[in-house]
Amino acid sequence: MPRRPANPLALAVLACLSERPMHPYEMAATMRTRGQDASIRLNYGSLYGVVETLLKRGLVEEQEVVREGRRPERTVYRITDDGRTELEDWMAQLLGRAAKEFPQFEAGLSLMGVLPPARVVGLLEDRVVELQARLSELDAIVEAATHNGVPRVFLVEIDYERALVDADCAFTEQLAASIESESLDGVSFWKGVHEGKQEP
Numbered sequence: 001m002p003r004r005p006a007n008p009l010a011l012a013v014l015a016c017l018s019e020r021p022m023h024p025y026e027m028a029a030t031m032r033t034r035g036q037d038a039s040i041r042l043n044y045g046s047l048y049g050v051v052e053t054l055l056k057r058g059l060v061e062e063q064e065v066v067r068e069g070r071r072p073e074r075t076v077y078r079i080t081d082d083g084r085t086e087l088e089d090w091m092a093q094l095l096g097r098a099a100k101e102f103p104q105f106e107a108g109l110s111l112m113g114v115l116p117p118a119r120v121v122g123l124l125e126d127r128v129v130e131l132q133a134r135l136s137e138l139d140a141i142v143e144a145a146t147h148n149g150v151p152r153v154f155l156v157e158i159d160y161e162r163a164l165v166d167a168d169c170a171f172t173e174q175l176a177a178s179i180e181s182e183s184l185d186g187v188s189f190w191k192g193v194h195e196g197k198q199e200p
Contacts, residue, residue, distance in 0.1 A: 007046075007050060008039075008040045008041075009040055009041065009042060009046060009047065009050050010050045010053065010054060011040075011087070011090055011091075011094075012027075012031055012036060012040050012042075013027055013047070013050055013051060013054060013060070014054070014059065014060070014079060014083055014084075014086065014087040014090075015087060016030055016031070017060055017077060017078060017079035017083070018079055018083075018084060018087055021063045021076045021077060021078040022076065022077065023066070023074040023075055023076045023077065024044070024047050024048055024051055024074075024075075024077075025044075025074065027047065027051075028042060028044060028047055033145070033148055033150065034145060034150050034154045034155070035141045035142065035144070035145040035150065035154075035155055035158055036157070038137075038138065038141050038157075038158055038161070039157045039158065039161065051077060054083070055077070057082075058080060058082050058083075059079070059080060059082055059083035059086050060077045060078065060079055060080060060083055061077065061078060061080050062075055062076070062077060063076045063077060063078045064076050105127075105168070113190055113193075115194075116191070116194040117179050117180075117187055117190055117191050117194070118180075120176075120179060121176050121179050121180045124172050124173075124175060124176035124179075125176055127172050128169055128172050128173050128176070131165055131168055131169040131172065132169060134165050135162065135165055135166060135169070138158055138161060138162045138165065139162075141158055142155055142158055142159075145158075
């Protein structure tokens with residue numbers, strides 16, 4: 001079997017179809033109702049492309065073509081036995097293994113010395129504002145999903161993201177404060193390099 005696609009949207013499609021056959025519009029509506037579009041990038045163009053890829057790999061198959069009123073025809077897909085196996089194996093890999101990820105912020109932190117400390121403090125403060133806005137967005141998503149009757153068990157990925165964003169926000173605030181106060185070891189040297197007083 002070809003190598004597993006890296007796109008989490010493919011996993012979400014398989015998960016939807018493991019519940020019952022659906023057409024792509026219904027898959028998207030299900031993901032949005034459950035707030036899954038907060039964790040998985042979702043747009044109709046890429047969704048149809050993913051379904052086509054899964055179809056070619058034999059992980060899903062066409063069940064029927066339906067038409068409701070004057071709406072265009074829609075193809076209903078169902079998961080195959082190979083698709084169920086792929087879904088279970090993929091889920092086991094995601095939930096059971098701790099993989100090293102390479103966040104952009106981590107890369108930025110490792111190279112922040114190229115900028116003057118005051119500039120870094122300002123950028124970190126900007127990041128805190130964005131993180132706080134994301135926390136508000138996540139709270140709104142949970143509130144809307146709960147209002148729509150989505151059980152909390154289907155929102156744990158948002159709880160996870162919220163915990164990460166909250167920790168990120170606290171870390172970033174503390175880092176900015178420690179650079180600004182020069183209580184972080186090495187900041188005075190770093191400052192001196194950018195002021196031309198120290199050799200890098």
